[in-house]
Amino acid sequence: MLEVMPTMSQTLTVNAPLTAADGELLTVKLARERRNKQLKAVALVAPLAIFLLLTFLVPIFMLLGRSVDNPEVVTHLPATSKLIASWDRRALPSEDVFQAMARDLTAAKEDKSVPEVAKRLNMDISGFRSLIQKTARKMPLELAAGESMRDRFIQIDERWGDPDHWHVIAKNAKSWTPYYLYSSLDLRETKAGTPELAPEEERAFISIFGRTLWISFWVTVFCLLLGYPLAYWLANLPARKSNLLMILVLLPFWTSVLVRVASWIVLLQREGLINSALMNLGIIGEPLQLAFNRVGVYIAMVHILLPFVILPAYSVMKSIPPTYMRAAISLGDHPFAAFWKIYFPQTVAGVAAGALLVFIMCIGYYITPALLGSPEEQMVSYYVAFYTNVTINWGMAAALGSLLLIATMTLYAVYSKLVGANKLSLG
Amino acid sequence: MMSEKHTASDTLVSFRGVQKSYDGESLIVKNLDLDIRKGEFLTMLGPSGSGKTTCLMMLAGFETPTHGEIRLGDKLLNHVPPHKRNIGMVFQNYALFPHMTVAENLAYPLTIRKMSKSEITDRVKKALGMVKLDALANRYPGQMSGGQQQRVALARALVFEPQLVLMDEPLGALDKQLREHMQLEIKHIHENLGITVVYVTHDQGEALTMSDRVAVFKDGIIQQIDAANVLYEKPVNSFVANFIGENNTLHGEVVAVQDQHCTVRLGNGNTVQAAAVCVGKAGEATSMSIRPERVRLNRYAEACENRLQARLAEFIYFGDHVRLRLDVAGQSGFMVKVPAGELDSSWKVGDTLDIGWMARDIRALDASVYTH
Numbered sequence: 001m002l003e004v005m006p007t008m009s010q011t012l013t014v015n016a017p018l019t020a021a022d023g024e025l026l027t028v029k030l031a032r033e034r035r036n037k038q039l040k041a042v043a044l045v046a047p048l049a050i051f052l053l054l055t056f057l058v059p060i061f062m063l064l065g066r067s068v069d070n071p072e073v074v075t076h077l078p079a080t081s082k083l084i085a086s087w088d089r090r091a092l093p094s095e096d097v098f099q100a101m102a103r104d105l106t107a108a109k110e111d112k113s114v115p116e117v118a119k120r121l122n123m124d125i126s127g128f129r130s131l132i133q134k135t136a137r138k139m140p141l142e143l144a145a146g147e148s149m150r151d152r153f154i155q156i157d158e159r160w161g162d163p164d165h166w167h168v169i170a171k172n173a174k175s176w177t178p179y180y181l182y183s184s185l186d187l188r189e190t191k192a193g194t195p196e197l198a199p200e201e202e203r204a205f206i207s208i209f210g211r212t213l214w215i216s217f218w219v220t221v222f223c224l225l226l227g228y229p230l231a232y233w234l235a236n237l238p239a240r241k242s243n244l245l246m247i248l249v250l251l252p253f254w255t256s257v258l259v260r261v262a263s264w265i266v267l268l269q270r271e272g273l274i275n276s277a278l279m280n281l282g283i284i285g286e287p288l289q290l291a292f293n294r295v296g297v298y299i300a301m302v303h304i305l306l307p308f309v310i311l312p313a314y315s316v317m318k319s320i321p322p323t324y325m326r327a328a329i330s331l332g333d334h335p336f337a338a339f340w341k342i343y344f345p346q347t348v349a350g351v352a353a354g355a356l357l358v359f360i361m362c363i364g365y366y367i368t369p370a371l372l373g374s375p376e377e378q379m380v381s382y383y384v385a386f387y388t389n390v391t392i393n394w395g396m397a398a399a400l401g402s403l404l405l406i407a408t409m410t411l412y413a414v415y416s417k418l419v420g421a422n423k424l425s426l427g
Numbered sequence: 428m429m430s431e432k433h434t435a436s437d438t439l440v441s442f443r444g445v446q447k448s449y450d451g452e453s454l455i456v457k458n459l460d461l462d463i464r465k466g467e468f469l470t471m472l473g474p475s476g477s478g479k480t481t482c483l484m485m486l487a488g489f490e491t492p493t494h495g496e497i498r499l500g501d502k503l504l505n506h507v508p509p510h511k512r513n514i515g516m517v518f519q520n521y522a523l524f525p526h527m528t529v530a531e532n533l534a535y536p537l538t539i540r541k542m543s544k545s546e547i548t549d550r551v552k553k554a555l556g557m558v559k560l561d562a563l564a565n566r567y568p569g570q571m572s573g574g575q576q577q578r579v580a581l582a583r584a585l586v587f588e589p590q591l592v593l594m595d596e597p598l599g600a601l602d603k604q605l606r607e608h609m610q611l612e613i614k615h616i617h618e619n620l621g622i623t624v625v626y627v628t629h630d631q632g633e634a635l636t637m638s639d640r641v642a643v644f645k646d647g648i649i650q651q652i653d654a655a656n657v658l659y660e661k662p663v664n665s666f667v668a669n670f671i672g673e674n675n676t677l678h679g680e681v682v683a684v685q686d687q688h689c690t691v692r693l694g695n696g697n698t699v700q701a702a703a704v705c706v707g708k709a710g711e712a713t714s715m716s717i718r719p720e721r722v723r724l725n726r727y728a729e730a731c732e733n734r735l736q737a738r739l740a741e742f743i744y745f746g747d748h749v750r751l752r753l754d755v756a757g758q759s760g761f762m763v764k765v766p767a768g769e770l771d772s773s774w775k776v777g778d779t780l781d782i783g784w785m786a787r788d789i790r791a792l793d794a795s796v797y798t799h
Contacts, residue, residue, distance in 0.1 A: 323519075323520055323522040326489055326509075326516070326518070326522070327516065327522035327523075327524075328535070329488075329489075329510045330487055330510070330512075330593075331515075331535055331584075332510050332539045332540060332587065333539050334510055
């Protein structure tokens with residue numbers, strides 16, 4: 001329209017706006033038509049968009065929020081939280097703070113929120129739980145004339161005279177905290193508020209993350225080594241055979257992961273099919289340790305994730321006409337060299353997409369290591385589940401989850417930088 | 428099949444008793460004997476499934492003959508793997524490597540032959556100049572038009588200077604105008620370089636324009652192998668007559684055969700004198716073939732040996748000429764070409780015209796059910 005207007009107004013009368021046959025302005029009519037089209041398109045997409053928003057984006061942001069959320073102290077010790085902000089953090093807090101603490105604990109005792117606060121503070125200094133509970137039981141306190149609340153608190157438990165405990169309260173008197181994220185990375189907050197590495201005996205998660213990435217890396221490598229030739233074979237078989245084999249690839253895909261892991265246990269355990277077969281054949285004298293260790297985890301995870309490499313690789317290979325290889329060979333290249341120089345580069349995008357998919361799924365894997373691995377094989381997801389189900393520590397669960405998410409995003413960013421996201425082909 | 432007389436040293440490629448079967452039940456190529464001369468442009472022409480591409484692939488080495496021998500020069504090719512045959516090949520879908528630039532595509536066969544950097548650069552430049560694409564050396568195939576890609580493919584097949592170049596329907600994916608242009612270009616390149624080209628196509632126009640000789644394939648057998656004009660003017664059987672160019676067929680029964688001539692009775696009782704090419708004894712059915720431009724009308728027909736009456740069924744306008752569809756001797760679909768200037772404006776559909784032709788122009792061939 002914009003391009004047409006000037007030339008039309010030259011040939012027609014002077015800049016009089018064009019009107020449609022019914023006298024309405026053409027631009028108005030056109031704009032309405034476009035708007036209607038857009039509305040229809042939006043209406044079609046809306047259900048999916050809303051669904052995605054509610055089931056995907058909102059939970060992710062809630063999860064991210066949970067990892068820094070720190071409501072317990074602020075909510076249940078409101079007066080203390082407010083006053084302790086102006087504490088100089090050297091000597092003990094002022095009498096006012098102790099007074100406020102007494103009021104807050106009394107209120108908390110009434111609405112039964114003491115355990116929540118106690119649990120939160122106990123994460124920073126163990127023993128804090130009992131201290132809070134012991135003190136809360138004494139509430140409300142009747143003070144004799146001239147007696148200070150501070151002395152009374154210290155009388156209940158001398159730990160109240162230790163500024164470190166007050167530091168913890170002061171630190172948690174904000175509605176957000178880096179505590180969970182720091183803990184997930186084996187860091188802790190110094191009194192100055194900067195992160196430092198936790199003492200060696202308290203470190204755990206760095207090695208768990210390392211293990212998760214390591215296992216994921218090897219599963220991806222094995223999947224590629226097994227999946228690439230298989231995909232190539234499938235892509236170059238006659239259609240009937242390749243369809244049949246494709247069903248064999250997909251069949252396990254349609255079976256529950258739990259069932260598949262259980263079947264692997266049956267196959268791999270000490271008295272399992274594989275060991276007894278090898279023993280009966282006289283190949284081994286002692287049963288091999290195949291399950292409940294790294295080997296079992298690798299076998300089952302590779303088996304479960306193989307289709308995710310095969311399918312995108314297959315679809316890319318299927319789209320490469322055999323004439324490329326023929327052309328390279330007719331130009332004088334040895335078939336192996338031609339494969340490497342001509343065929344392989346064209347499959348990289350699809351194969352890398354498959355590998356990325358496998359790796360991303362791997363780092364979130366839970367059930368296979370949980371059932372087929374020893375404690376040494378448990379990955380980050382296991383601890384997410386542990387914090388969610390066992391210790392009901394949403395903060396830690398969310399922090400670990402957020403870090404996994406960040407790892408995935410970083411990986412994707414690196415990948416798209418290297419290969420180019422627009423080349424990513426998921427079939 | 429048709430064996431040509433020439434000395435052995437002229438022959439570059441020879442097929443001897445070559446057979447190919449994919450399923451062990453039917454032969455896709457049946458007992459092929461074929462000599463391809465040095466410097467020749469030979470086209471294998473035929474409908475799909477006629478075995479022409481299989482022959483080409485056996486020559487390239489991508490298929491192995493089930494039986495027989497293929498020789499290149501005096502070397503037996505049967506057990507030479509395709510990458511050691513040193514035969515250039517152009518594919519229908521160009522098969523340019525999409526992840527390499529034009530220059531890299533052209534350098535590919537040279538790098539394999541371990542040529543020096545400077546020689547590679549020289550040769551690539553020369554090859555690009557030959558196909559007039561000097562400016563596009565750093566483009567990727569995806570950024571080029573079909574015609575340009577085809578030229579690159581051509582240059583790539585020639586850049587390592589093979590003595591034999593195979594082309595598998597290389598122009599099949601181009602539009603008509605570009606195809607005609609490329610036909611001439613390929614022909615000129617062939618003439619300039621003096622290489623031997625084996626060209627596969629199902630487009631008879633292409634085959635006639637470009638080739639020194641055309642081998643017409645059907646059902647795994649070469650029906651006829653000859654120069655384009657011989658193929659067109661003197662088809663040896665009804666398949667070739669119908670496959671090459673436009674053809675009118677008249678079905679009839681042989682009355683008498685004398686030497687190279689025969690008399691044929693048409694369905695309505697008329698008799699026609701024809702050249703006996705591929706006919707049996709008297710009493711057998713025959714299909715006669717005559718090219719539309721050999722049929723003469725009204726006063727031009729007066730001097731002809733064969734004269735018939737025809738009913739004008741349709742005018743088909745082609746710009747430079749008009750085609751008349753006629754019903755002749757009870758058989759419909761008989762086409763005559765009339766130059767625009769010779770068209771009589773008084774003719775109209777339903778008129779009866781006198782048509783005629785010389786006996787040497789109509790060839791009595793094997794009976795076919797093939798209708799035009």
